[in-house]
Amino acid sequence: MEQANLIPLSQITQGQTVKLVKINAGRGLRMRLASMGILPDVTITVVNNRHPGPFMISVKGTKVMLGRGMADKVLVQ
Amino acid sequence: MKKITVAIAGNPNSGKTSIFNMVTGTRQQVGNYPGVTVEKKEGLYTYKDYKIRFVDLPGTYSLSPYSTEELVARRFIIENRPDVVVDVVDCSNIERNLYLATQLMEMNVPMVLAFNMSDIAKRNGLQFDIASLAELLEVEIVPTVGNRAEGKNKLLDAIVKTAQKGRVTREHRVHFGPEIETELASIEELVTGLEPGLGQKYGSRWLALKLLEQDSEIIDKVHSKELKEAALKSVKHIRGVFKDEPEMLIADRRYGYISGACQETIKTTVEARHSKSDMIDAIVTNPFLGLPIFLLLMYIVFQLTFTIGGYPMGWLAGLFAWSANAITSLWPADTAQWLRSLLVDGIIGGVGGVMVFLPNILLLFLAIAVLEDTGYMARAAFIMDRIMHKIGLHGKSFIPMLIGFGCTVPAIMATRILENKRNRFTTILVLPLMSCGAKLTIYTLIIPVFFSPTWRGPMLWLIYLIGIGLAVVCIRILRVSLFKGETTPFVMELPPYRMPTLKAISLHTWHRGWIYLKKAGTVILLISILLWVGMNYPKPKAESLKGLNSHQVRQKEISNSVVGRIGKFIEPAIKPLGFDWRIGTALIGATAAKEVFVSQMAIVYAAQDSGESHQSLSEKLRANYSPLVGFCVCLFCLIYAPCVVTVVMAKSEMNSWFWAGFQFFGLTVLAYVITLIVYQAGSLFAGY
Structure with a gap:
């Protein structure tokens, strides 16, 4: 099952690169993320993951900061 | 001469502003889009046979209906039908930037793509086949470097060419399957x-x-x-x-x-991706160094604004004082004394009192422009987010709050860095609780009168702390009641660090200064005159002033004036706070500007206001009030209605008299309740 090995982005350690699979959020939020290039199938590199602060990722060559709550909703592989 | 309208669209951080500055030069008009506080900049440029009106759309990642900025941009394109839309694309980050372009293509607007920062893209090893891409997307593409004004004429040529062509149906379009x-x-x-x-x-x-x-x-x-x-x-x-x-x-x-x-x-061509930006980020967002670096930078901004800004502020104050004196001494003794008083006390006193802050405002916004244009501001939000998030605000809210300790007015203007309306309004509403410089003059008058030197420091510290504590409580209440909702769908781009250009920064600073000056010349002028009338009229009968010295005359005049009468009228209401009509009068007068409280108290006690110390006033205060009342005065001044300049600025930034009024009355009620509790409880314990 593909669903089984999905992990929230917030648990990925600094420096790792993962593939985004699914975003568990409302339409508005998902579209906002999509407009910034964050949508299923893109590759994400975690640049900074300081517990419990916000979260910094690199996607399509841009650095983006995500709130921790949001990083919980982003499921990756 | 043909007129065309060009809208400039693009992602945030794509260098859109630099392209706008490049094509319009310095002649720009700043306003708001109708009905919202989204800044609208316009500029005119004459090129060949065309008079081109450029409109800067808000920076957006897309044209969906999920944010005000996106709606504003979309509405402008649909309703105003610009002849050409220039989409500024950061071509070192092309795929995401073209997302907006596909949406513009779907709207079938005549479009030009400005491939901005083409120098950086080249350095990063990107090679574009611009001709084929232009053919594929059916648009004109012009490589530009906005902050070095490269590609200006080519861009203008492409705009003119596209405008001439008008709307054409596209052959290629996104195929959705x-x-x-x-x-x-x-x-x-x-x-x-x-x-x-x-x-x-x-x-x-x-x-x-x-x-x-x-x-x-x-x-x-x-x-x-x-x-x-x-x-x-x-x-x-x-x-x-x-x-x-x-x-x-x-x-x-x-x-x-x-x-x-x-x-x-x-x-x-090159795969190396470790840039200077990553190196800087490794330092400034480091878990240990990040916060100290941020606090140090904020300290520098504060020092720059209020210490260095103090010098030109002093010169301006001197200039106003000099002109007030000049008018007073040159004024013919027996003619229209009321007019002299209006000019000197009302207009120069009121508007001048606001104008002297202009250097601070300019310096502050200079610093903010540098922080924003270099890309550091986003990192500051990143660093402060953890703390601010707990309170219920965005990391960026910290910056206006800090500025609030200097002056609430620029702090309100600085809330423009917050994109989310809920965050912005909440921040604006609580900003007056950050004790500003003018309130400090009240504390420095009152505290030494009633407290021994060892207690003065802690007292002042306590007042500031109460303000911060109340702000935190108010934010939490506002965030679960009136401004409910997620703390912001928290996604924010951290743009690569860039060297800011002098032109962009000075334009930004000047725009802010200009907004401030306009306010001083219009609304604040009017309010100054009204307050002057309220404090001077009606005049007491001439015979009752016989045999009094000038201080006593002034005392008599103010107690007879509208403001004095209101002070007396509200005395029963403020008695439970330990205040008498004199304090009431001074409190009303202080809504013009907080430091007026001190001079008002001096007038109602017919005391020597001028001179290096308020010696006689201090004695009178000590004789008339208890330390508890003194503390309550400080407390009340900390919380109650903000000064009129703040009210005017809050109204224009929230675009609503309702919210400005809500702040004005809400804070006054809060001040009343808290002071009442403190005074009554204090009287009980101390037996005053």
Whole structure:
């Protein structure tokens, strides 16, 4: 099952690169993320993951900061 | 001479502003889009036979209906039908930036792509086949370097050429796949049949697409029930087939289209991706160094604003004092003394009192512009987010709050760095609780009168702390009541560090200064005159002033004036706080500017206001009030209604008299309740 090995982005350690699979959020939020290039199938590199602060990722060559709550909703592989 | 209108669109951080500055020069007009506090900049430029009006649209990642900025940008393009839309693209980050371009293409507007920061892209090893890409996207593409004004004439040529061509139907367009295309086609057909007017205005394919995306703004415009139901049916069908929202699928296809176009036309020659930006980030967002570096920078900003700014502020104050003296001494002794008083006390005192802060405002916004344009501001938000998030605000809110300790007015102006309305309003509403410099003058008068030297420091510290504590409580209350909602869908781009250009920074600073000056010259002038009238009229009868010295005359005048009478009138109401009518009068006068409290108290006690110390006033205060009352005065001044300049600025930044009034009265009520509790409890314990 593909669903089984999905992990929230917030648990990925600094420096790792993962593939985004699914975003568990409302339409508005998902579209906002999509407009910034964050949508299923893109590759994400975690640049900074300081517990419990916000979260910094690199996607399509841009650095983006995500709130921790949001990083919980982003499921990756 | 032909006139054309050009809208400039683009992602945040794409260098859109630098392109706007490049094509318009320094002659720019700043205002707001109607009904919202989204800044609108316009500029005129004459090129060849064309008078070109440039309108800077807010920076957006897309044209969906989910944020005010996006709605504003979209509405402008639809309603005002600009002749050309220039989409500024950061071509070192091309795929994401072209997402907005695909949406503009769907709207079928005549478009020019400015491939900005082409120098950085080249350095990063990107090679563009611009001719093929332009052919594929059916637009003119011009490489530019906005902050070095490279590509200006080529861009203007492309704009003129595109304007001449007008609207043309595209041959290529994003293909959303057979399933979606079939649904699109059937909705499109219904649009043409049922809503021909809307179809004409928006383009039937675009309208059909928006209906599939369930775009709330567009759905509200459709009257035909049949069309709405058909669209909903299509949405459900697609949802059933793909197990996802059509909107997401459409977004996905747009990226697919972009990556297809890019694959054929862009080559990457270098793979090295570790840039200077990463190195700087490793230091300034370091868990241990990040916060100290941020606090140090904020300290420098504060020092720059209020210490260095103090010198030109002193010169300006001197200039106003000098002109006030000059008018007073040159004024013929027996003619129209009221006019002299109006000029000197009302206008120069009021407007001058506001104008002297101009150097601080300029310096502050200079510093903010540098922090923003270098890209550090986003990091500051990143660092402060953890703490501010706990309170219920965005990390960026910290900056206006800090500025609030200097002056609330620029702090309110600085809330423009917050994109989210809820965050912004909450921040503005609590900003007066950060004790500003003018309130400090009140504390420095009162505290030494009633407290021994060892207690003065802690007292002052306590007052500031109470302000911060109350602000935190108010934020929490506001965030669960009036401004409920997620703390912001928290996604923010951290742009690469860039060297700011002098032109961009000085323009930004000047715009802010200009807003401030305009306010001083209009609303604040009017309010100053009103307050002057209130404090001077009606005059007491001439015979009652016989035999009094000038201080006593002034005392008599103010107690007889409207403000004095109100002070007496409200005395029963403020008695439970330990205040008498004199304090009441001074408190009302202090809504003009907080430091007025001190001079008002001096006047009502007919005390020597001038001179280096308030010696006689201090003695009178000590004789008349207890330390508890002194503390309550400080407390009340900390919390109650902000000064009129703040009210005016809050109104214009929130675009609502209601919220400005809410702040004014809300804080006054809060001040009353808290002071009442403190005074009554204090009296009980101390037996005063």
